[in-house]
Amino acid sequence: xxxxxxxxxxxxxxxxxxxxxxxxxxxxxxxxxxxxxxxxxxxxxxxxxxxxxxxxxxxxxxxxxxxxxxxxxxxxxxxxxxxxxxxxxxxxxxxxxxxxxxxxxxxxxxxxxxxxxxxxxxxxxxxxxxxxxxxxxxxxxxxxxxxxxxxxxxxxxxxxxxxxxxxxxxxxxxxxxxxxxxxxxxxxxxxxxxxxxxxxxxxxxxxxxxxxxxxxxxxxxxxxxx
Amino acid sequence: xxxxxxxxxxxxxxxxxxxxxxxxxxxxxxxxxxxxxxxxxxxxxxxxxxxxxxxxxxxxxxxxxxxxxxxxxxxxxxxxxxxxxxxxxxxxxxxxxxxxxxxxxxxxxxxxxxxxxxxxxxxxxxxxxxxxxxxxxxxxxxxxxxxxxxxxxxxxxxxxxxxxxxxxxxxxxxxxxxxxxxxxxxxxxxxxxxxxxxxxxxxxxx
Numbered sequence: 001x002x003x004x005x006x007x008x009x010x011x012x013x014x015x016x017x018x019x020x021x022x023x024x025x026x027x028x029x030x031x032x033x034x035x036x037x038x039x040x041x042x043x044x045x046x047x048x049x050x051x052x053x054x055x056x057x058x059x060x061x062x063x064x065x066x067x068x069x070x071x072x073x074x075x076x077x078x079x080x081x082x083x084x085x086x087x088x089x090x091x092x093x094x095x096x097x098x099x100x101x102x103x104x105x106x107x108x109x110x111x112x113x114x115x116x117x118x119x120x121x122x123x124x125x126x127x128x129x130x131x132x133x134x135x136x137x138x139x140x141x142x143x144x145x146x147x148x149x150x151x152x153x154x155x156x157x158x159x160x161x162x163x164x165x166x167x168x169x170x171x172x173x174x175x176x177x178x179x180x181x182x183x184x185x186x187x188x189x190x191x192x193x194x195x196x197x198x199x200x201x202x203x204x205x206x207x208x209x210x211x212x213x214x215x216x217x218x219x220x221x222x223x224x225x226x
Numbered sequence: 227x228x229x230x231x232x233x234x235x236x237x238x239x240x241x242x243x244x245x246x247x248x249x250x251x252x253x254x255x256x257x258x259x260x261x262x263x264x265x266x267x268x269x270x271x272x273x274x275x276x277x278x279x280x281x282x283x284x285x286x287x288x289x290x291x292x293x294x295x296x297x298x299x300x301x302x303x304x305x306x307x308x309x310x311x312x313x314x315x316x317x318x319x320x321x322x323x324x325x326x327x328x329x330x331x332x333x334x335x336x337x338x339x340x341x342x343x344x345x346x347x348x349x350x351x352x353x354x355x356x357x358x359x360x361x362x363x364x365x366x367x368x369x370x371x372x373x374x375x376x377x378x379x380x381x382x383x384x385x386x387x388x389x390x391x392x393x394x395x396x397x398x399x400x401x402x403x404x405x406x407x408x409x410x411x412x413x414x415x416x417x418x419x420x421x422x423x424x425x426x427x428x429x430x431x432x
Binding site (some may be wrong): 076 | 229240241250267316318322335348352355359362369384387411425426
């Protein structure tokens with residue numbers, strides 16, 4: 001069973017509302033503040049990208065569906081700060097720092113470092129990890145879309161592509177494994193592939209059976225096709 | 227880390243209910259604790275409003291259209307060729323470029339969240355982050371495209387790239403036929419953000 005964020009293929013969402021490039025980058029001032037606050041807090045170095053994603057996914061389905069995009073970010077950030085002990089529930093309630101701040105101040109992102117920090121990013125490719133078990137052109141089958149060690153844990157195998165047959169399209173080297181990294185179980189890098197799925201293998205009534213959906217999937221999501 | 231706290235209310239529910247006040251409250255608290263410099267937030271906003279946006283991607287596309295060697299390098303190893311132009315960084319650490327042709331149309335989505343090539347296109351627009359786009363782009367891409375005014379012939383193959391890992395995808399749209407002899411600067415102006423996501427074609431304005 002997956003969580004509310006895993007919505008690929010879902011029915012009932014209605015039309016997409018294109019903006020044709022007209023929408024401002026941040027529609028209101030607070031959208032920009034949420035993005036900035038989240039990015040700047042990330043530079044405190046107390047959680048990984050995968051942990052951050054997972055906490056947003058753990059919003060209750062009601063909140064996830066009713067919150068706007070930046071409300072999800074804001075809720076995810078507040079929950080993460082508490083989970084990591086950086087702020088307490090009491091501080092969120094009273095909005096005054098009742099406990100002495102942890103010694104993180106020297107990690108605070110400085111304005112003069114913003115552009116270089118954003119330009120640097122953080123590669124997820126690693127030298128360590130197993131050799132590739134599959135080669136380009138080989139048929140594979142995906143396993144169940146679930147975190148294998150933690151119930152309700154993070155995974156990047158979407159439910160719609162669970163238990164489906166596809167073909168290895170590309171190999172991208174070894175990358176940090178989100179299912180482990182989101183739960184402080186180490187980076188556990190493993191080979192990452194692009195896998196091609198024909199629309200007819202994914203959908204009961206594909207628009208065009210020959211259309212292809214490409215997913216980036218880690219080696220342990222895949223089994224050899226029999 | 228506990229990942230389900232719903233039984234005892236998520237901590238975020240302790241903040242004010244109005245989102246603008248909620249972010250103000252959290253920012254104030256973190257500033258008081260010495261963990262956030264509000265000027266850094268200003269600078270992050272300024273960076274994505276003014277320095278990093280679809281104009282970066284448009285330069286890459288126009289360059290690929292006029293320089294076959296650059297196009298080949300981009301298709302072979304986009305991460306390396308973009309890094310040589312200073313176009314790398316957060317949410318663009320690993321880039322793959324995919325090319326639209328007469329036979330194949332590419333479009334990009336992230337069904338699980340809203341992964342997007344920030345260094346090339348900036349912050350994603352609302353529709354890219356919407357439930358409707360995330361849910362439907364993989365199941366009925368042609369119908370979604372028609373909502374953008376793009377109607378593909380049935381014989382054209384559609385490839386949808388679901389950004390499930392840290393690879394970010396850049397669509398190289400087809401260069402319009404009536405742009406022979408155009409300068410790179412002129413070409414940059416007609417490359418829309420949506421054409422690099424694959425929800426628009428590049429057309430010459432009439």
